[in-house]
Amino acid sequence: MMKDVTLGQYFGGNSVLHRADPRAKLLFSLLYIVMLFFVKSAAGFAFVTLFTVFLVLISGVPVKIVLRSVRPLALIIALTAFLNIFWTTGDTLLFEWGFIHIYLEGIIFALFMALRILLLVVGMSVALTYTTTPLALTDAIEELLSPLKKVHVPVHDFAMMMTIAMRFIPTLIEETDKIMDAQKARGADFESGGLVEKAKALIPILIPLFVSAFKRADDLAVAMECRCYRGGEGRTKLKELHYGKCDLLLLAISTVFVAGIILCNVFLPYISI
C-alpha cells in the first residue's frame, strides 16, 4: 500500500527534454518560472499556454500523466482563484450583495493567477521532474553550485547526502511495507481506535524501521570507507555532464520563449493586470 506513493515521477523517454543536460534543464526551469511572473496580458498568457503545450508534446509524456501532477494542487489553485475574485477591486463592478463586491478585474485576475500556477506546475513537471532522473538532478545541482566550493561550502557533501537519501527512499518504503505486513500477521490493527491508539499502533513499525535505517547507514558508511571514499576532493565521475546539441536546441527554445513574452507585453498589452 505504501508502494503506491509515487516519489520522483521520472517518466522514461528519449525526447529532446530527456536528452538535454540536466544543468540546462535546471536553468531553463528557473528562467521559465521567472518569466511566468512577467506575463501580464491575455496575449502573453495565450502565448505561454501554447508554449507549455508545445513542451508537453515534445516531452512525449502522456497528457494524462502530466495532468496527474496537477491534481494534488487543484485545491490550492481553486482557493487562489476564489480568494482573488473577492479581494480584488477595480472599476467595473459586476455584482454587489452586502459586503461582497465582485469586479470584472477580480475575475480576470483570478483566472490569470490560476492559469499561472497551472502552467508553473505543468511546465516544471515536463521540463524537469518527468524528464530528469533524481540522480541527474542532484548531479546538476552539484555542478551548478560548484563555484561555492571556493568559499568552503561543502557542495559535494550536500549533493552526496541528497543522492543517498533519494536512493534509499524506495528501500525504506519497501521495508515499511514488509514490517507492516509482519506486524499485521501478529494481529496489529492500524485502522481502528482513537488518535492515541493509532499513534501507539505505529510504534511496532517505527522502531524496527529506525533500527534498520541506522544499521543500513552504518553499513553504507563502512562500505564507502572500504572503497576509499574521501569526499569530493579529486573524485572523477563515470557519467560526466556535457552540453550537447539538445542543449543548443533548448537555448533556442528559451530565446523564443523570452522574446515571445517581451513582444506580447510590449505590443499586445490588452486585458492586462
Add this chain to the structure above:
Amino acid sequence: MTILELSDVCYTYDKGTPEANEALSHIDLKIEKGSMTGLIGHTGCGKSTLLRMLNGLLRPDSGKILLDGKDIWENPKEISKVRFRVGLVMQYPEYQLFDETVRADIAYGPKNMKLDEQEIARRVEAAASFAGLTPDLLDKSPFELSGGQKRRAAIAGVMAMQPEILVLDEPAAGLDPKGREDIFAGLERYRRESGATVIVVSHSMEDMARYCERLIVMNDGAIYMEGTQAQVFGEPEKLMQIGLGVPEVTRLVAKLREGGMPLSPDIYTVEAAKAALLPLLGGERA
C-alpha cells in the same frame, strides 16, 4: 480432514501497469488438518506470495481461499481474525522485533488477541520453549540477541498466538546445521502437542525429507508437483528439470543401487539410509 483449501487462486503484482507480474496462476491446493507440509520451488516462483495469501495479507485477484470451508474474504473487516488462526512467520522475520524485552515482544501477538495477562504469560513461556529460547534470554532486549536467537524470538512471537495453522517462510535460512535442526524439531513438537497444521518453505531437501510428509513443488507461479515424499522424490528427473533435486543421500542410494546393492529407492534421510545399509554391510554400530 481438509482445513485449508485454495481453489483457482490467481494473483498479479502491480496489476494494470507495464510492470505487471503474474506471481500466482490458478493455484488449487488442499491442506490436511494436523499435517506438516513442505513447499519447495526455486527463487521467485511465488512461494512467499502464496504464503501471504493464506493469512489474508494479499487478496487473490480471483479464486477462493477456504479456511474450514469458509471463504476468508467473505467479510474483509474480519480478516484480522483469520490472522490469529493462520500464523505467518515471514522470510527473515528478525526485523519484526521491536519491544523492550524479548518477553514483551513475544507477547505482542497474544496482546492483540486481547487475552488476559495469565494466559499471555503462559503462552509466551510455551512459545519460547518451542522455539528453543532459554528463559534467561526472555528478559534481554531483542536487539542484544544473536542472529539465530532473533530468528527464534520472531518465530516464538507467532507461535504465541497458538494459530491452528502455522505458516513459515524459510524459518531456517542462514542458520547453522544445529540451529536448523532445533527449529525444525521445535516445529514438529509444536505440531504434535497442539495439533496444529504446519506449512513450511525450505530450500533444503534434507529438512523436507526429515520433517514433511507431504510436499508441494511450485514452478513459475503454478503447482508443479504435489504428493507424498515418495511421489515427489520418486521423480528426480522431473525435479531436476526445474532446477531442484532430491536429498543427497537419495542420490547416493541411487548410485549404490546402480552398483548392484539391493536397496529400496525410497530412502530420503540419513537415518533411513543407515538403517538399510548397516545390515547389508554386516555391521551393527555406526
